[in-house]
Amino acid sequence: MSIFDKFKRGLQKTRDFVTESFNRIAANLGYFDEDMLDELEMVLVQADCGIECATELTDSIREHIKNTGDSSVETVLDVLRAGMLDILKDVQPLKLDPNRLNILLMVGVNGTGKTTTCGKLAKRYRDQGKRVLMAAADTFRAAAIEQIKVWGERTSTAVIAHKTGSDPSAVVFDAIDAAKARNTDVLIIDTAGRLHTKQNLMDELAKIRRIIGREAPDANLETLLVIDATTGQNAIVQANAFAEATDVTGLIITKLDGNAKGGVALAVVKETNLPVKLAGLGESVDDLQDFDSENFVDSLLPDPESLK
Ligand SMILES: Nc1nc2c(ncn2[C@@H]2O[C@H](COP(=O)(O)OP(=O)(O)OP(=O)(O)O)[C@@H](O)[C@H]2O)c(=O)[nH]1
Numbered sequence: 001m002s003i004f005d006k007f008k009r010g011l012q013k014t015r016d017f018v019t020e021s022f023n024r025i026a027a028n029l030g031y032f033d034e035d036m037l038d039e040l041e042m043v044l045v046q047a048d049c050g051i052e053c054a055t056e057l058t059d060s061i062r063e064h065i066k067n068t069g070d071s072s073v074e075t076v077l078d079v080l081r082a083g084m085l086d087i088l089k090d091v092q093p094l095k096l097d098p099n100r101l102n103i104l105l106m107v108g109v110n111g112t113g114k115t116t117t118c119g120k121l122a123k124r125y126r127d128q129g130k131r132v133l134m135a136a137a138d139t140f141r142a143a144a145i146e147q148i149k150v151w152g153e154r155t156s157t158a159v160i161a162h163k164t165g166s167d168p169s170a171v172v173f174d175a176i177d178a179a180k181a182r183n184t185d186v187l188i189i190d191t192a193g194r195l196h197t198k199q200n201l202m203d204e205l206a207k208i209r210r211i212i213g214r215e216a217p218d219a220n221l222e223t224l225l226v227i228d229a230t231t232g233q234n235a236i237v238q239a240n241a242f243a244e245a246t247d248v249t250g251l252i253i254t255k256l257d258g259n260a261k262g263g264v265a266l267a268v269v270k271e272t273n274l275p276v277k278l279a280g281l282g283e284s285v286d287d288l289q290d291f292d293s294e295n296f297v298d299s300l301l302p303d304p305e306s307l308k
């Protein structure tokens with residue numbers, strides 16, 4: 001399956017919603033008037049693009065219509081597409097540095113898909129022939145260590161783990177030690193889900209970061225905030241809080257396949273200016289893709305052929 005097909009399959013619910021809305025609003029007319037543009041703005045809000053984004057996108061359509069007099073459905077769709085691509089212009093895929101240890105630190109609130117994404121990434125890099133190690137630095141939940149070990153078995157990746165309740169920074173310390181000894185290419189660190197409002201948990205994350213800075217100062221560190229697309233606009237609040245507490249270098253947006261709210265990627269990028277690096281498009285090990293703006297936008301918006 002091509003990458004475009006994977007995005008299309010994952011974002012089908014959002015695309016169906018947007019396509020139906022386009023057809024409902026502009027049915028039989030073939031053009032957009034002011035009221036219809038207001039409706040389109042609401043559709044974008046419902047697809048979770050965020051009010052700011054939705055306003056910016058529809059304003060640029062209004063501007064275009066004013067300048068050209070062309071309000072055809074095809075043109076509106078083209079301008080909308082260009083506006084979305086502009087918001088996502090700084091997206092960059094996750095790159096490993098081949099000459100040093102790469103550390104991927106996964107952070108985020110509970111249940112966003114951190115552990116699953118660790119497993120998917122381990123699979124990706126194992127398939128590329130890299131030396132991969134995982135660290136079970138979620139010592140908070142009893143089942144968490146077991147869960148990452150299962151992913152370790154599934155992907156033939158070694159997992160450094162301590163007991164439940166132990167200090168996650170100590171796990172990270174040992175994992176870095178092991179990574180150096182084993183000449184590891186990629187160390188993937190799973191951490192506990194934490195509410196961005198709980199200061200002690202955010203402090204724990206800062207401690208993990210200090211350990212990495214001290215023990216692996218030369219490593220290429222990516223702190224990846226995992227965001228669940230189905231949490232809606234709360235994702236923005238989380239992203240801002242995490243970005244403040246730790247130097248987040250990129251976003252991973254998971255569960256884009258989950259509902260018709262795929263637009264949240266636009267809202268989060270607009271609000272945080274952080275690059276989206278990866279997209280989670282399903283629960284299986286291969287359902288992780290480099291975030292690709294063109295594929296994303298083309299999967300979110302109606303296929304011009306499907307417009308009545
Ligand atoms: N549909 C879908 N489900 C996903 C995706 N990524 C993760 N999940 C599911 O989301 C649920 C939670 O995933 P975990 O990986 O355990 O999340 P976590 O962030 O590690 O959770 P905590 O450790 O409790 O904070 C699981 O049922 C996963 O299968 C995705 O991209 N799409």
Ligand SMILES: [Mg+2]
Binds near residue numbers: 114115116144191193
């Ligand atoms: Mg987890």
